[in-house]
Amino acid sequence: MIVGILKEIKVAENRVCMTPAGVEVLTQNGHTVLVEKNAGRGSGFEDADYTAHGAEIVATPTEIFNRADMVMHVKEPQPTEYGLIRPGQIVFTYLHLAAEEELTHALIKSNAVCIAYETIQKADGSLPLLTPMSEVAGRMATQQGAKYLEMAQGGHGVLLGGVPGVDPGTVLVIGGGVVGINAAKMACGLGAKVYILDKSLERLRYLSDVMPSNCFPLMSSPATIRKLVKEADVVIGAVLVAGAKAPRLVTREMLKTMKKGAVLVDVAIDQGGCFETSHPTTHTDPIFTIDGVVHYCVANMPGAVAKTSTIALTNATLPYALEIANKGWKKAMQDSNEIKLGANIINGKVTYKAVAAAFDLAYTPTDEFLQ
Secondary structure, three states: OEEEEOOOOOOOOOOOOOOHHHHHHHHHOOOEEEEEOOOOHHHOOOHHHHHHOOOEEEOOHHHHHHHOOEEEOOOOOOHHHHOOOOOOOEEEEOOOHHHOHHHHHHHHHHOOEEEEHHHOOOOOOOOOOOHHHHHHHHHHHHHHHHHHOOHHHOOOOOOOOOEOOEOOOEEEEEOOOHHHHHHHHHHHHHOOEEEEEEOOHHHHHHHHHHOOOOEEEEEOOHHHHHHHHHHOOEEEEOOOOOOOOOOOOEOHHHHOOOOOOOEEEEHHHHHOOOEOOOOOEEOOEOEEEEOOEEEEOEOOHHHHHHHHHHHHHHHHHHHHHHHHHHHHHHHHHHHOHHHHHHEEEEOOEEOOHHHHHHOOOOEOOHHHHOO
């Protein structure tokens, strides 16, 4: 199979979807790998690194789309790429379609096979290709929250860890999954008072066992959120419903009760955001303020630490990319339910229920394409 590694074109996105070491594994398995010129530079990988591991450097994205059987990205295809996607071509990347109606319709029109990193799912319910970026984003969320609490950044001047004789800051983490636990670990490590909310008693028991004494796991409810947002210096939205839009858990009315200069970090913004007042921002213009509360809603947070993120992402995606390349998408989905769950759109049909429901579109089971 010919696999195309595209350069990211989303604003301030420095990641690349494959390291040179990953390219070598694909070429050793008999595949041709095309890498767009300078695709890895933002992550510290030069074109020479890729050619040394067996890649062919290609000058334009158009040539990659024209030649490749499977194209890989980190972020979703951008509008300038919609018309380049060929019928039957495999598009393997993060898609987050339930929050992107225009992209959804563009991919339907393309008649491509669109496999989303974020909906590949193991039997235990874990999301192996979302996990590494969630780990990065969770840890970054606390860093960004701490930074924007500084008065020079618009915050109200609280040091999360405090100092002897001064209370630490309070961090509220909504969601006890991968993002939430990594955000809470970072906040606890800084010395903050941390509340982490989840709706699963089993998860809360686990958090009670593993988190330090300055972390307080609580059952999530609207009443609990209303109470704690008033106390919080930083609120981190870390709620994910796989493949679907994030629930809106902090309302505009709650926002009005918060401290002026508090910070909201919406890690769920890729899936539409879990704060009513959220809208996507970029690394070049990361924040906005509503009712005196600073909002950080960057949709590709791990792009700011591109080298770490690229290596972590390749570690997770490479086994799946290799299986798809070795077997073709149909055989790979027949053999792997995990990959089958990654199918969001096939040949113009929506094959992921949550995406179909988000835009009132017809749903077609993936199995209909695997006969």
